[in-house]
Amino acid sequence: MRLAVAKEIEVGERRVALVPDTVARLVKQGIEVLVEAGAGESAFFTNTDYETAGAKIINDTDTLWQEADILLKVGIPKEREDGRLEIDLLREGAVIVSFLNPLGEPAIAQRLAQKQITALSMEMIPRTTRAQSMDALSSQASIAGYKAVLIAAAALPKYFPMLTTAAGTIAPAKVFIMGAGVAGLQAIATARRLGAVVEAFDIRPAVKEEVQSLGAKFVEVQLNEDTVADGGYAKEVSEAAKQRTQEVVAEHIKQSDVVITTAQVPGKKAPLLVTEDMVVNMKPGSVIVDLAAEQGGNCACTEPGKDVQRNGVTIIGPINLPSSMPVHASQLYSKNLSSLVQLLIKDGNLDINFADDIVSAACITHAGEIRNQRVKEALATLSSATAG
Template identity: 55%
Template sequence: MIAGILKEKNGETRVSLTPEVVKQLQQMSVTVLVEQDAGAKAFYNDDAYVEAGAVITSQSEILSRADIIFTLQPPATDQLSALKGKILIGVFQPLYHINEVEQWATSKLTTFSLDAVPRTTRAQSMDVLSSQASIAGYKAVLLAAYTYSRYFPMLMTAAGSIAPAKILILGAGVAGLQAIATARRLGAVVEVFDTRPAVKEEVMSLGAKFVEVAGAADASQAGGYAVEQSENYKQLQQQRIAESIIKADIVITTAQIPGKPAPILVPTEMIEKMRAGSVIIDLAAGTGGNTSLTRNNETVSFKGVTIIGDSNLPASMPADASKLYAKNVFNFLKLILNKEGNLHLNFEDDIVKGACITHDGQIVNERIKSMLQPA
């Protein structure tokens, strides 16, 4: 078996596999080809890959020789003919790239998108969404602290007292929980909204206040994501958020719904009531954002409020983000490779089946197929 690691494009700084994992694959008799400088932006140089047993080569050589190819981003259209019959593993967000998925099937690619791995106890070691969201939540608070014009902790000085920053976090998934922990370590006062009452205990254990809104729809089967709520609930939610946001110095938003635009939780009229110097970090920017003014990969200033849209904060910590991602990938590989390093696609395994998007010229993922069916 020959595996290939491609160099990422479009500003992505992470790399699919680190030298540590390459070494483990070598021990399974897997030959690993690495595109030159594939890990450079994540601070894994070519020498480290060579020392681990990999071969540094060109992209064209990898596309020609490799059986399995690793790339975080979806394949480019001009690569599809060279990828025919090969296996691609990455984080392709297929629910938002339906047209591309159809092209992958037509090109007879077997694609595994690790963001589609079922979020079950057994799959935790392969859960790239959680490993990367934890980094995003941590970095969101640091970005807010850097941008905010005041202190986070309460300070008692000879010149007077400084009140602690008040942070409002919308969504208590993995990113939200890490944001709570980081903000509390920096001394901020934290309030948290989430549609799932089950997370209240976790929120409070981290030292934050949980703001409840009665009547939320059941989100237990949504894999850690938000779900569509009733209009009555949305009105109550908006009312409670509006009450909290007036007092907040920092707002961090994390709510997303798979395959749909992110819910608008902070409309313009709420932002208008925030005090000058406040900061919003929107982690849902890639799917439209949780505020009405969010622009992905942009910083917007509105009446003294800074709104930062960044859907790829893990790429700002590429060394550790790549390390965690590579371990997720390796744990998944152990399900589709035998001990001798040969391919064994067991579609009876719920994790393998759930992560597979296209295979043998067909779209095989049930969620994608249902979206393609006529209404």
């Protein structure tokens, strides 16, 4: 059984799928691990580190992909500089495990199925107790929430904590976190550690206790509809609910020094939470960090990958924040992947067991078919839009 670790080719991607410590544990289990030369360099793991862990370094990309029984990646397979798609380097019957964004880019799933490749998407890991160690969305979101607060603190022309000095007392910054999922909760905790006064909002009332346990005030909005999707994620709500939400949070945004938005709906455009009028009403010098920038942004003024100014307010739309902390991001992702791999290998052989709820949920393509109904629906929608 050969596990192969690919070098990421996406611009700005610094993470690696497996770190040397994880490789060493897998090798001890009798699994052969191939690592593409330089795969870990951007995360400060050298080829020598991998060789010491027992991996075999492969210098030729084509060889690595073609010899893999299970190919492990971080980012979505892309087009190479030579014009070929990474997917096309895999041999028929191979397995790929990676972030694949199958609901946002279902054409990738279609291509994988056509190539007879079994694909497991890390976005589709179920949110169950048993699957917690494999939940890469959560491990990476936690990093994003942490880093978002540091970015905001660096951009804010004020202190975060209250300070009492001989020159007087400095009031603490007011931080408003929108969305109390993993990223939001980590943002709350980080902002509190820096000394800010923190408020948080989420359409899911069940997270109130978690918010309060971290020392933040929970902003409640009464919505007369279901707001929780399968797996505990927030679901897309009606236009009336969105309008009600905006009315309630507008005043909290106006009074805040920092707003961090984290609301995302899998496979959908990010919900608009901060309108241009809300930005206009914020205090000059205030900062917005929009963690949903890659999905269109929670703020109307967000430009993905850019810092923009509107009426003295700085709106930051970071892309791929976990990659900015590649050492720990890779360590956590590596643990997620290795936990999942244990379910795919039995007695040294590949065993795709669809009776296992985690494997069944994560596997989006197998034996030439798209297995996941939501991915099928996303592909049908895409096809209809293309035909129209």
